Amino acid sequence: MGALETSFPGIxxxxxxxxxxxxxKFCHTTLRTFGLGKLSLEPCILEGLAVVKTELLRLSEESGGSGVDLAPLISNAVSNVICSLSLGQRFHHQDREFGxxxxxxxxxxxxSVNSPAVLINIFPPLxxxxxxxxxxxxxxxxxxxxFLKRIIASHRSTLDPDNPRDLIDMYLVEMLAQQAAGEKDSSFSEDYLFYVIGDLFIAGTDTTTNSVLWILLYMVIYPDVQEKVQAEIDEVVGRxxxxxLTDKGRLPFTEATVMEVQxxxxxxPLAIPHMASETTEFRGYTIPKGTVIIPNLWSVHRDxxxxxxxxxxxxxxxxxDExxxxxxxxxxPFGIGRRVCMGEQLAKMELFLMFTSLMQAFKFRLPDGVPPPPxxxxxxxxxxxxPYTVCVSPRT
Ligand code: HEM
Structure with a gap:
C-alpha cells in the first residue's frame, strides 16, 4: 500500500x-448482496416511510398552519436504510443515541465546510x-x-461467519480470511472498515435527503406538476x-419530474475532487500528473x-412525443466514469419510493402567506x- 493510499482511507x-x-468492489458487491438496487430492499425503505407518513401528518396538524420542517424526518428515514445495510440495525426516529x-x-x-476549519484543506496542521x-x-x-467503533466491536464479539448479518460482518469475514491466508499487503482492517462505514453515511445520507427535500420544494412551488404526478400515480397504482419499484416503468412523468429536479x-454540484493520475493533454492544455480537478456537474446541467x-x-x-x-x-447527477456514485441504484430506489408514496398520500403546500425560500x-x-416548512393534508 502506498503512503498516499493509506492517508486517505475509505472510498x-x-x-x-x-x-x-x-x-x-467489495463494498458494492456486498451491498448488492443485501439488496442495493434490488426489489428485496423495498420493504426496508417502505418501513421508514411509514413512520415519515404518520409523523408528517401529526406534526403538520400540530403546527397550527405554520407548516412542518421535513428535514429531520426524511433524514432519519434515509439514514436508517444505510444503517440497516451496514450496521444491521434500524433506529427508532426518537432514539437519542441515533439522533x-x-x-x-x-x-x-x-x-468542515462552513467555518474557518475549511482552511485545514490548505494547511492541515490547523x-x-x-x-x-x-x-x-x-x-x-x-x-x-x-459510536461506530462500539458497533464494530459488538459485531466482532457476536460474529457468525456462516450467517453474516450486514456489511460489517461481511467485511470482518473477508478481513479474517485475508489474515488467515497470510496476505501481507491486505488493506482490510478494522480501522479501514471504520472509514468505509463513515463514508457510506456521509455520501449516502445528506445527498439523498437533500434530493427528496428539493423534489418536495419544487412540488409546492409548481402545484400543477404536483397534481399531474398525483394523477399519474392514481391511474397506474391507485390508492x-x-x-x-415494479411500477417505475409505468410512471414516466413522475420519473421525469424527479430527473428534472435533479x-x-x-x-x-462539484462532484468530489479528482486528481490526474497521468500528465494529460486536453484541448491544447497540459494537465500535469497530480493536478486536482474539480468536475462542475452544475454547469453541465445548465449548459x-x-x-x-x-x-x-x-x-x-x-x-x-409519446x-x-x-x-x-x-x-x-451521480457523476460519470470509474468514480461514478457507488450508491446510484440505492439512491434512485429511495427517491422513487419516497416521492411516489408521499405524493400518493398527501397534498403539499406552502403555509398561507409564506413566500417560497430562495x-x-x-x-x-x-x-x-x-429551510422551508410545508402544510401537509391527506388527499381525499
Ligand atoms: C441522490 C443521491 C446521491 C447523489 C446525487 C450522489 C452523487 C454522487 C456524486 C456526484 C459522486 C461523485 C462522483 C465523481 O466524483 O465523479 C458520488 C460519489 C459517491 N457516492 Fe453518491 N450520491 C447519492 C447517493 C449515494 C448513496 C445513497 C450512497 C451510499 C451507498 C452513495 C455513495 C457514494 C460513494 C461511496 C461515492 C464515492 C465513489 C468513489 O469515489 O469510488 N451515494 N455520489
Missing amino acids: VFAPYGPVWRKQR TLLDLMARGLEI YYLPCGVFRELRQVEGDITV DRVPS RMTVVV PTVWDNPDKFNPARFLD GKLLRKECFI MHGRFGLTLAPC
Missing part, C-alpha cells in the same frame, strides 16, 4: 489505485489547533469514532396499495448548448434547499 476520498478498487449520531455528522459537515471550531471538529470526530438542483431554456423547470424535457422517458447523456440553496458539502 470517497481514496486515491485511484488498487486499494480503492478492492474496497469499492446524536445524526446531529454529530451534520455538525461535522457543517464545520486541525490540531487547541481552540474554537478546530477543537470542536476533533471532538465531533472523536464522538463519531466512539389502495403503496407504490412499488437536473436543476445538482445536490453534489444552454445542450438544454433548451436550461433555467426553466420543465419535466417534459425528459419525455418524448410520453416515454428519454435518457440524456448530459444528465449526470431557490439558490445552501452550499455545504452538498447543495441543500434553504
Whole structure:
C-alpha cells in the first residue's frame, strides 16, 4: 500500500489505485448482496416511510398552519436504510443515541465546510489547533469514532461467519480470511472498515435527503406538476396499495419530474475532487500528473448548448412525443466514469419510493402567506434547499 493510499482511507476520498478498487468492489458487491438496487430492499425503505407518513401528518396538524420542517424526518428515514445495510440495525426516529449520531455528522459537515476549519484543506496542521471550531471538529470526530467503533466491536464479539448479518460482518469475514491466508499487503482492517462505514453515511445520507427535500420544494412551488404526478400515480397504482419499484416503468412523468429536479438542483454540484493520475493533454492544455480537478456537474446541467431554456423547470424535457422517458447523456447527477456514485441504484430506489408514496398520500403546500425560500440553496458539502416548512393534508 502506498503512503498516499493509506492517508486517505475509505472510498470517497481514496486515491485511484488498487486499494480503492478492492474496497469499492467489495463494498458494492456486498451491498448488492443485501439488496442495493434490488426489489428485496423495498420493504426496508417502505418501513421508514411509514413512520415519515404518520409523523408528517401529526406534526403538520400540530403546527397550527405554520407548516412542518421535513428535514429531520426524511433524514432519519434515509439514514436508517444505510444503517440497516451496514450496521444491521434500524433506529427508532426518537432514539437519542441515533439522533446524536445524526446531529454529530451534520455538525461535522457543517464545520468542515462552513467555518474557518475549511482552511485545514490548505494547511492541515490547523486541525490540531487547541481552540474554537478546530477543537470542536476533533471532538465531533472523536464522538463519531466512539459510536461506530462500539458497533464494530459488538459485531466482532457476536460474529457468525456462516450467517453474516450486514456489511460489517461481511467485511470482518473477508478481513479474517485475508489474515488467515497470510496476505501481507491486505488493506482490510478494522480501522479501514471504520472509514468505509463513515463514508457510506456521509455520501449516502445528506445527498439523498437533500434530493427528496428539493423534489418536495419544487412540488409546492409548481402545484400543477404536483397534481399531474398525483394523477399519474392514481391511474397506474391507485390508492389502495403503496407504490412499488415494479411500477417505475409505468410512471414516466413522475420519473421525469424527479430527473428534472435533479437536473436543476445538482445536490453534489462539484462532484468530489479528482486528481490526474497521468500528465494529460486536453484541448491544447497540459494537465500535469497530480493536478486536482474539480468536475462542475452544475454547469453541465445548465449548459444552454445542450438544454433548451436550461433555467426553466420543465419535466417534459425528459419525455418524448409519446410520453416515454428519454435518457440524456448530459444528465449526470451521480457523476460519470470509474468514480461514478457507488450508491446510484440505492439512491434512485429511495427517491422513487419516497416521492411516489408521499405524493400518493398527501397534498403539499406552502403555509398561507409564506413566500417560497430562495431557490439558490445552501452550499455545504452538498447543495441543500434553504429551510422551508410545508402544510401537509391527506388527499381525499
Ligand atoms: C441522490 C443521491 C446521491 C447523489 C446525487 C450522489 C452523487 C454522487 C456524486 C456526484 C459522486 C461523485 C462522483 C465523481 O466524483 O465523479 C458520488 C460519489 C459517491 N457516492 Fe453518491 N450520491 C447519492 C447517493 C449515494 C448513496 C445513497 C450512497 C451510499 C451507498 C452513495 C455513495 C457514494 C460513494 C461511496 C461515492 C464515492 C465513489 C468513489 O469515489 O469510488 N451515494 N455520489
